[in-house]
Amino acid sequence: MSDGISQAAWSSWSFPFWATTGLLVTALLYLRGWSRIRRTRPLTFPAWRAGCFLGGLFALWLAIASPLDTLDGLLLVAHMTQHLILMSVVPPLLLLGAPAVPLLRSLPRSVLRDGLGPFFRAQSLHRILRLITHPVFAWLAMNIAYIGWHVPQAYELALRSPGWHAVEHGCFLGTSLLFWLPIIQPWPTVSRGSRWAMLPYLVGADLVNTGLAAVLSFSDRVIYPSYAAGPRVFGISALSDQAAAGALMWVVGSIFYLVPLAAIAIHLLSPQSRRPAAGTLQQGSIAVPHPGRRLDLLNLPLIGRLLRWRYGRMALQSIAFAAAVLVIADGFLGHSMGAMNLAGVLPWTYVRAFGVIALLVLGNIFCLSCPFMLPRELGHRLGLARFKWPRWLRSKWIAIALLILFFWSYEAFAIWDHPQRTAWLLIAYFAAAFLVDTFFRGANFCKYICPLGQFNFAGSLFSPFTLERKSHATCERCTTHDCIAGNAQQRGCELQLYMPQKVGNMDCTLCMDCVKACPHDNIGLFAIAPVHDILRDPVRSSIGKFSARTDIAAVILVIVFAAFVNAWWMVTPGALGNYLALAVLLAAAAATLSFANRSTKKELFCRFSQALLPLGLAMWAAHLLFHLITGWATLDPALHQAAADLGWHLFAPPHWVMEQPLLTANTLLSFQLLLLDAGLLLTLYLGWRLARQWATTSGRALLLLLPWATMVAVAYATGVWIMLQPMQMRGVMMNP
């Protein structure tokens, strides 16, 4: 074999994305749980256990991503090596890591208790598990899978179909994990019968392996037709390849059975053969558990430093401001076609999509870096802010009207396709922010007027991070309340969110003023469970109770409803179906409210409206992701075009043809449908939890939920239908 060929063979790696991600996530979860449990059981979980588990994951990755995988269709010996790793290397290594408890300890306590708890307590599942982990069942399962998949018809099916090949690998790994379980007995599993039984258990498996290996080794014909029909590589004939595969199974496969067999036999025959009980291992080693630490983004090296930095927000705003100025300039002076102008591309393809993604994975990043607030700072410095915002305007109703106006005008005037209109919109935004906050004290524009802000506030109810105090006692002792009152160096929260009473993300712009003002460094940006905020209804600083805020409920309904209307308009502009959807929404609301008495109607309406938010956000994300993915390469030519239009001849002429899409149509559709599925499930879950808060019995809770669930199902079906329609694509053309 020449150097070039061996180099080509050795460089034949594939990187299966989902498998690699799954293995990485599993490794991280294990390490998290292992480090937690090690504090209380250091002797049960020494470092070698983590090493074994990670080694097992790595071996699994090698089996599916290395040249073994890419060559297995050409060489039976490569395929058998892959199977050997999956059946005899990966399972014992994983089980030596005693993964069950570390993996479970890595999960949040509430998921364990409320989510998995009922299943753990179910007797029927216990019975199933007792059956499948019984050594007889495990032995049979592994050997039947082993022999079954080596029957030529089954083997050929796996070679032909990637799907069946995955099933084959899953069978091998799954049954082998069961097979190795009684041999390794990872903590905390208990022995099922005598340890002596493991000797015939292993000998029996080795006999089966030997029998199959002998068939392959001594057969005078090629058993698997694909290898006979295919090209022969590396100068090995199909029969020699088959014999080599058989020899490998025989020799190496047997070693994997005989080594543990010898180890168990020696152990049983040795004088100190009694295994110490798990409890005795820990005597004198139980350490005091550390209190659980929450992830605080402000403690992270780079991002934390940027957010805490005095000029951190201003730096982000300046970048956004420069981009906004460029968009306005190009909007007025650049190309008249939206898809070829920064004003058509940057805000509507990129900023919206990244804004929604940021809300779902991080928080209200748009408001943090909002460019409209930069001129407002200038207005503040003029010293004209002498007025208080009128009390009767302290609600979201103006913002709701503006939000509806924005969504309507966006479609009616096709703002996304008219750069000049986008430029005017931005100018109007800058002017409104400047005027309101120059003459009125505080951040009234953000809190009561800005439609974008309301979208972000509502969306951030599902963000996984929130600003919270670190210590209750520190706030109790604080007399200055700088977080809201400010001090000589730093102003406090202009949205009047008093940190000791602040709950969740509503009205929080993540401006970090409170963090910088707090003299005790008692505020962190902590990870939270995204749905947690909706399920409780405490009195919130400067907001009150959600159940009493019909304006906030209305903001959410507008956002949810607009998600479907906006996307629907992209497939069938001006369709009357939107109004039908509204009718369904109103009917559902009316039906649910009919269950309530007069005093709880408002409460019910406000809380249930919030439960719709996940589906609305999912629809927004699915829709905006479509524009981002299909137009992902638009920014570069749009920048080139803008530079040329503005008279800066810095770049080459724009190249408007995209060579290949970022994702195939089916992959993109999968992402979109997955988002809608997640939104639907989360909405139904929230609805159910809220219904249970009102209803005394499960039956009544179901009745209460039914109209909303029907409406949600209709909305979900509408969303799926919209995703299946050809939507207007913005941006560059595809290379045919």
Place this chain on the structure above:
Amino acid sequence: MKALYPLAAFLMLAMGATAARADGGAILLHQDAGAFIITLFAAPQPLRTGDADLSVMVQDRTSGEILLDPIIDLTIAPEPAGASPQTVRLAKGQASNRLLQACTFHFSTAGRWHLALLIRRGNEQAELSTDCTVEPDRSRATLVWFYILLPVGIILLFVIHQVLKLRSEGKVP
């Protein structure tokens, strides 16, 4: 409760394991031509409308050694001839198996298609062809049904969860 730990761990590990897959694909053509032995692989199998991976292995006819440097052009046209044929040049980087040269081709319609290979290496040249059947694509419908049924399955699991919870609390007989 402890007895169920392995099940939970197994489910988490299955996330990685079930994604284990191989290249798949089937041999569409394996033939000697000129100085070469040529094998044409196609995936998915059976071929369906939409994107397909077509890859070629070229070997020296006398020694059987794999040749990594031939220039391979693949011309594809629907049958009966109507649309103009498309020619694509195969590239090594397209296949994860570096012993092959490959391309992605979009089969626009179902039916019979004609594939012609032209292989050149130095002064040697070989031409050969084959036909294949492309079936209508059902992957989109399958995908949509999968994602519609996914929440139904999860809702059923949740219902079981709630029943078990209520039963353990003694609220359901």
